[in-house]
Amino acid sequence: EPEVTQTPSHQVTQMGQEVILRCVPISNHLYFYWYRQILGQKVEFLVSFYNNEISEKSEIFDDQFSVERPDGSNFTLKIRSTKLEDSAMYFCASNTEDWGSTGELFFGEGSRLTVL
């Protein structure tokens, strides 16, 4: 069964360093998302991406965050200068063009980011 894959599964970085989290969505999907979950808190929407541009972003997704789809298969989340409060599990998700019937998202297993 097709699945969303994410790398790395866990990354430890120093505060102020740049981090890139990578995702390979399901191949026929057209809508891509990043969510995050700070330890002990609920899952929060960060950004949605369609047709090579951001569809919507939350207030969390400030100028230090960026997303891109560099090669037609990967979907990346870049954090330019990490802060302690960026430590979280980051989930990538995708869905098909036919989202309108269900709104269901397919999630990857997450990338745990630890900022020291």
Next chain:
Amino acid sequence: AQSVTQLDSHVSVSEGTPVLLRCNYSSSYSPSLFWYVQHPNKGLQLLLKYTSAATLVKGINGFEAEFKKSETSFHLTKPSAHMSDAAEYFCVVSAFLTGTASKLTFGTGTRLQVTL
């Protein structure tokens, strides 16, 4: 606007007894509703979804949920708990954004503990 309220942060049941995880929602639209499960150190897995078809929805691993519009509820149930059901459960509502991408709004989660 939309929101989800999970009424219990923690539920403990004995193996073999019924499970009830409560969820109430608020949505400006006819909602799509989901239950996702997250096992320790794992990603988010879809248990079941409601998308305006049958109000009683059956999911994986013996779980089911009933959409009750009059009560704005979507409670998750299982007749008989198994040790492997111990996990975090998220009630989720979907909104369709400006004709492009959907966005999920997560509840705060209910941790299910299953004891012998």
